[in-house]
Amino acid sequence: MTSPLQRRKILIVEDSQEIRKILVLTLEMEHYEVHQAENGEQGLRILQQVRPDLIISDINMPQMNGIEFFKALRKNKSFDTVPFIFLTANNTQEDIQQGHELGVEDYITKPIAPQDFVAIVHARLVRAGQVQIAQMDQAYLETVNVLANVIEGRDPHTHGHVERVADYARRLAEKMRWNGDVLRMLEFGARLHDIGKIVVPDQVLKKPGPLTDPEWVLMKSHAEAGAKMLAPITHLRPTLPYILFHHERWDGSGYPRGLKAKEIPVEGRLLAIVDVFDAITTARPYHPARPAHEVARFIQVKAGTFFDPSLVPIFMQVLVDMKLITRDQVSPSAATQP
Numbered sequence: 001m002t003s004p005l006q007r008r009k010i011l012i013v014e015d016s017q018e019i020r021k022i023l024v025l026t027l028e029m030e031h032y033e034v035h036q037a038e039n040g041e042q043g044l045r046i047l048q049q050v051r052p053d054l055i056i057s058d059i060n061m062p063q064m065n066g067i068e069f070f071k072a073l074r075k076n077k078s079f080d081t082v083p084f085i086f087l088t089a090n091n092t093q094e095d096i097q098q099g100h101e102l103g104v105e106d107y108i109t110k111p112i113a114p115q116d117f118v119a120i121v122h123a124r125l126v127r128a129g130q131v132q133i134a135q136m137d138q139a140y141l142e143t144v145n146v147l148a149n150v151i152e153g154r155d156p157h158t159h160g161h162v163e164r165v166a167d168y169a170r171r172l173a174e175k176m177r178w179n180g181d182v183l184r185m186l187e188f189g190a191r192l193h194d195i196g197k198i199v200v201p202d203q204v205l206k207k208p209g210p211l212t213d214p215e216w217v218l219m220k221s222h223a224e225a226g227a228k229m230l231a232p233i234t235h236l237r238p239t240l241p242y243i244l245f246h247h248e249r250w251d252g253s254g255y256p257r258g259l260k261a262k263e264i265p266v267e268g269r270l271l272a273i274v275d276v277f278d279a280i281t282t283a284r285p286y287h288p289a290r291p292a293h294e295v296a297r298f299i300q301v302k303a304g305t306f307f308d309p310s311l312v313p314i315f316m317q318v319l320v321d322m323k324l325i326t327r328d329q330v331s332p333s334a335a336t337q338p
């Protein structure tokens with residue numbers, strides 16, 4: 001079976017026709033699309049038409065050698081991130097040193113058995129793919145932070161709220177052994193949870209006094225508005241439960257749906273606890289900052305009415321670990337919850 005990985009494009013730059021033939025054949029048998037050049041100059045010409053996923057180049061070649069070829073490549077913005085492997089017959093310290101200085105990590109020393117050659121190529125492509133995914137995730141996180149900052153920028157009372165909520169949420173989720181993509185989406189969801197406040201007018205969002213009924217309706221609309229905004233973004237779809245359900249309450253008295261207990265997705269139940277903890281422990285126009293142990297007590301009292309009673313003790317453990325409360329401030333009933 002041909003995997004997408006095996007159909008990747010590889011450029012071989014090698015002056016020895018004999019060696020080139022063997023390498024090309026070996027890779028073609030593995031279903032790679034292989035392009036070949038005799039020297040660096042020819043390699044650069046091929047790159048005007050093809051964007052390879054990997055370049056394998058000999059070092060000692062006439063006209064333009066591998067080092068010159070590599071330098072020319074890294075000056076070109078379109079090719080400066082293409083993975084590169086040097087192929088060298090005389091594996092001298094000098095070659096390796098020169099390549100290292102230029103940032104080349106990989107070498108293949110000729111002669112090499114075909115199966116070893118294929119294994120190195122495959123491993124390099126897998127690693128390049130992982131780096132690409134990590135860079136993409138970083139780019140997403142930066143975008144998410146920009147979006148989240150829009151809210152913080154508008155609401156001067158919530159400075160740092162998004163970062164702290166994401167931090168508490170991550171610690172709580174890690175205690176519950178969440179990992180991988182689920183944890184990544186939690187980071188995004190925690191940062192974006194109030195993104196829907198973009199539809200709430202300034203005079204409501206920044207009002208220092210209590211809200212009127214119609215103002216409350218507007219304020220409460222932020223959960224659904226946020227979910228609606230992000231629903232078309234495929235990559236962010238797993239964050240929707242955080243955005244939509246972070247104001248639901250265990251006893252069904254929350255919004256927007258009034259869901260009860262386990263009807264509320266766990267993402268919403270988790271975020272509800274950390275969101276409230278941060279909101280009350282920091283100063284807002286309608287209340288001063290309350291000490292962590294007081295808010296922890298409030299959350300424990302509300303376990304089973306506002307909050308999921310099985311998550312509250314785990315969050316208390318997080319607060320103890322963070323030294324925000326002491327062990328004796330965790331109520332025995334909370335400590336014995338499953």
Ligand SMILES: [Fe+2]
Nearest residue numbers: 193194246247
């Ligand atoms: Fe909210």
